[in-house]
Amino acid sequence: MKIIVTGGAGFIGGNFVHHMVNKYPDYQIINLDLLTYAGNLETLKPVEDKPNYKFVKGDIADRSFVFDLFEKEKPDVVVNFAAESHVDRSITDPEAFVRTNVMGTTTLLDACRTYGIKRYHQVSTDEVYGDLPLDRPDLFFTEETPLHTSSPYSSSKASADLFVLAYQRTFGLPVTISRCSNNYGPYHFPEKLIPLIISRALADEELPVYGTGENVRDWLHVSDHCEAIDLIIHKGIAGEVYNVGGHNERTNLEVVKTILKALDKPESLIKFVTDRPGHDRRYAIDPKKLETELGWKPKYNFDTGIRQTIQWYLDNEDWWKHIINGEYQNYFDNMYGNR
Numbered sequence: 255m256k257i258i259v260t261g262g263a264g265f266i267g268g269n270f271v272h273h274m275v276n277k278y279p280d281y282q283i284i285n286l287d288l289l290t291y292a293g294n295l296e297t298l299k300p301v302e303d304k305p306n307y308k309f310v311k312g313d314i315a316d317r318s319f320v321f322d323l324f325e326k327e328k329p330d331v332v333v334n335f336a337a338e339s340h341v342d343r344s345i346t347d348p349e350a351f352v353r354t355n356v357m358g359t360t361t362l363l364d365a366c367r368t369y370g371i372k373r374y375h376q377v378s379t380d381e382v383y384g385d386l387p388l389d390r391p392d393l394f395f396t397e398e399t400p401l402h403t404s405s406p407y408s409s410s411k412a413s414a415d416l417f418v419l420a421y422q423r424t425f426g427l428p429v430t431i432s433r434c435s436n437n438y439g440p441y442h443f444p445e446k447l448i449p450l451i452i453s454r455a456l457a458d459e460e461l462p463v464y465g466t467g468e469n470v471r472d473w474l475h476v477s478d479h480c481e482a483i484d485l486i487i488h489k490g491i492a493g494e495v496y497n498v499g500g501h502n503e504r505t506n507l508e509v510v511k512t513i514l515k516a517l518d519k520p521e522s523l524i525k526f527v528t529d530r531p532g533h534d535r536r537y538a539i540d541p542k543k544l545e546t547e548l549g550w551k552p553k554y555n556f557d558t559g560i561r562q563t564i565q566w567y568l569d570n571e572d573w574w575k576h577i578i579n580g581e582y583q584n585y586f587d588n589m590y591g592n593r
């Protein structure tokens with residue numbers, strides 16, 4: 255089986271590439287990534303010499319490049335992680351999100367229907383459902399919850415989901431979609447909440463927290479997300495959407511305080527900053543369909559997972575320090591520059 259994984263130099267895509275390369279030595283895993291600011295080949299160091307792994311640099315929204323790649327590789331499966339993924343950046347530059355998240359997805363879908371594939375899987379987000387009120391802990395997102403987006407990021411992801419489903423209905427393309435809650439774990443780019451707080455707290459820097467920190471996120475360890483996608487591409491039913499989440503709701507402030515306690519740093523580092531415009535209040539996933547139909551169960555609870563994650567950042571300072579000082583961007587030239 256030959257699988258093109260797009261965005262495999264990013265956080266979740268990188269973890270997924272590790273998972274697949276190690277678990278399926280007979281599969282060929284091709285990592286297609288543009289290496290934007292968020293793409294980091296240092297994440298792939300543990301697998302870069304494995305015979306079943308290959309990296310290709312390229313843009314999912316570049317039609318002739320994508321078609322040439324499909325012509326050459328004839329993949330069986332495509333798993334699309336590639337995206338502009340940071341909500342704050344989508345507020346300052348929405349167009350980049352339309353280009354990669356919407357145009358990039360439709361370009362891949364066109365290549366898939368032209369060359370014929372066994373499965374196209376779209377990695378989506380619970381943010382397509384909008385948010386839930388803070389005072390209704392009984393409410394959860396199901397696969398039937400209407401799409402109701404708040405940010406340019408979530409709007410671009412919801413648009414992509416609609417194209418994916420339209421290609422199933424109109425062209426009979428065998429697609430699946432997973433909509434996951436917030437991920438945490440190793441190799442997370444340090445602009446996102448958990449690695450940002452860990453790296454800044456270690457340097458005794460102020461910790462920016464939006465508003466009053468009461469927004470609720472539903473956290474899932476990235477390994478549990480990777481397991482879910484592995485299961486869906488093998489056993490999921492074409493045309494279906496699967497929610498992925500582990501019932502680990504925490505306010506942002508609780509998460510920050512947990513990290514400070516683990517690092518033995520004072521809460522006085524916390525600095526409340528002006529809230530993000532349109533900030534979603536609460537996300538909470540109902541993963542019943544994935545659990546009952548495909549037998550998925552998360553392995554991590556948040557308290558263990560966050561402790562292991564903090565330890566990973568302590569043990570791998572070089573990885574995130576190279577990002578903060580910009581050195582990670584030279585890795586491609588060092589690795590592939592003269593090949």
Ligand code: NAD
Nearest residue numbers: 261263264265266288289290292293313314336337436437
């Ligand atoms: P990330 O920003 O860490 O990684 C994105 C990767 O995509 C980077 O390696 C980047 O170089 C690559 N990329 C960007 N534009 C590209 C293009 N035009 N062509 C090829 N590659 C390109 O993102 P992430 O946090 O790992 O998220 C991966 C996917 O999972 C995204 O689709 C995101 O919407 C979704 N998701 C993320 C979360 C989360 O908590 N991080 C939760 C649910 C869903």
